[in-house]
Amino acid sequence: MNNGIIDITASAELNVQVRNLVLKTAKGKTLVAGEMIAEHPSKLGGAYHTPLSGKVMKVNYHNLTIKCDGGEEAVAPIDIASMGPGKELLRSLQDLGIGVAPLSGAEILVINGLNPEPGVSVAEQLLKDERETLEDGLKLVKKFIVPVKTVLAVAEGAPYKLAGSETKTVKPKYPNSLDALVVKAVTGKEFPSNTKVISVMDLYNIGRIARTGLPVTHTVMTINGNNYRVPLGTPIRHIIDHLGMSVEPHDKVVLGGPFRGEAVYSLDEGVKKGDYGLFVVPAGSFPPVEDAACINCGECVLFCPGRIQANLIARYAEFERFEMAEKHGLNSCFECGLCAFNCVARKPLLQYIRFAKAQLKARGEKA
Numbered sequence: 001m002n003n004g005i006i007d008i009t010a011s012a013e014l015n016v017q018v019r020n021l022v023l024k025t026a027k028g029k030t031l032v033a034g035e036m037i038a039e040h041p042s043k044l045g046g047a048y049h050t051p052l053s054g055k056v057m058k059v060n061y062h063n064l065t066i067k068c069d070g071g072e073e074a075v076a077p078i079d080i081a082s083m084g085p086g087k088e089l090l091r092s093l094q095d096l097g098i099g100v101a102p103l104s105g106a107e108i109l110v111i112n113g114l115n116p117e118p119g120v121s122v123a124e125q126l127l128k129d130e131r132e133t134l135e136d137g138l139k140l141v142k143k144f145i146v147p148v149k150t151v152l153a154v155a156e157g158a159p160y161k162l163a164g165s166e167t168k169t170v171k172p173k174y175p176n177s178l179d180a181l182v183v184k185a186v187t188g189k190e191f192p193s194n195t196k197v198i199s200v201m202d203l204y205n206i207g208r209i210a211r212t213g214l215p216v217t218h219t220v221m222t223i224n225g226n227n228y229r230v231p232l233g234t235p236i237r238h239i240i241d242h243l244g245m246s247v248e249p250h251d252k253v254v255l256g257g258p259f260r261g262e263a264v265y266s267l268d269e270g271v272k273k274g275d276y277g278l279f280v281v282p283a284g285s286f287p288p289v290e291d292a293a294c295i296n297c298g299e300c301v302l303f304c305p306g307r308i309q310a311n312l313i314a315r316y317a318e319f320e321r322f323e324m325a326e327k328h329g330l331n332s333c334f335e336c337g338l339c340a341f342n343c344v345a346r347k348p349l350l351q352y353i354r355f356a357k358a359q360l361k362a363r364g365e366k367a
Contacts, residue, residue: 014233015270051217077213085143097216117257137207250283259337300339317356
């Protein structure tokens with residue numbers, strides 16, 4: 001982990017992913033920095049904003065392309081501090097890019113301060129460098145949750161603390177960093193109804209809003225062992241060129257982490273909310289994923305922290321029997337990726353599971 005968060009130089013063009021979002025702009029429109037470009041279809045999801053000023057050049061189902069003009073004009077900040085913990089504040093946070101689903105009453109508030117995946121050090125970096133911002137975010141979160149007890153979960157041996165919370169150490173072995181397992185480590189219970197959990201990364205975004213009144217327009221990412229503040233929509237190609245990285249034919253570029261991340265289809269793809277890492281996987285360094293038949297070895301079941309039969313669920317998903325996948329524990333999956341990582345047959349188990357969840361969600365929304 002480096003000594004601070006480094007800002008990535010702005011690119012001349014942004015590609016913001018807008019798939020499944022409600023557009024609030026159109027081709028040809030001129031935008032100022034921080035202007036809303038899309039809303040989440042859920043009443044609880046956060047809106048999306050342009051980090052830089054420019055003109056919308058192209059819009060399709062997947063992406064919105066903005067040609068940046070270098071202008072300094074930006075949206076006016078919202079006076080968050082003057083608002084009480086009611087619908088106005090909740091709506092303002094949502095409009096500024098925060099998913100507000102966790103912001104309801106609970107007895108216990110758990111702050112997940114563990115790094116999300118191996119190779120990603122964003123959570124630790126924020127705890128080290130952005131303590132005041134995190135504490136401002138925590139004050140704002142407490143207005144809604146009003147917890148009796150607040151616990152910051154950190155890795156064993158970590159010195160980090162936040163005012164207004166007690167500290168609980170967790171063995172930093174993946175997948176112990178997943179929210180469900182962190183909550184169990186803190187409370188001793190699985191999925192307790194009186195507990196809410198929020199990540200340090202989300203707390204940081206809320207703290208930034210509390211301090212500036214401006215929307216979420218950047219993410220913090222671990223790249224080559226350092227942590228960078230990256231404008232949302234920044235093309236991967238720009239990051240690779242800016243940092244002098246090399247991508248050879250047949251290498252895989254992964255946004256996210258090595259277990260839960262997704263390989264990108266193009267280096268022109270833009271960085272999204274929730275992308276906390278960027279990795280280049282050299283060709284031939286890992287056995288390729290194959291759509292082979294399951295050999296029923298049971299390795300995925302042995303490694304599953306959710307105690308589900310990933311092989312069976314993935315098989316149902318593969319043949320589009322999504323209701324059967326749900327019946328056999330689909331929604332108990334944490335999406336940790338250990339099943340696919342340990343699969344002897346190299347089947348894309350996590351992708352099948354995510355596919356089943358997405359299809360069931362789409363059917364529910366249609367209904």
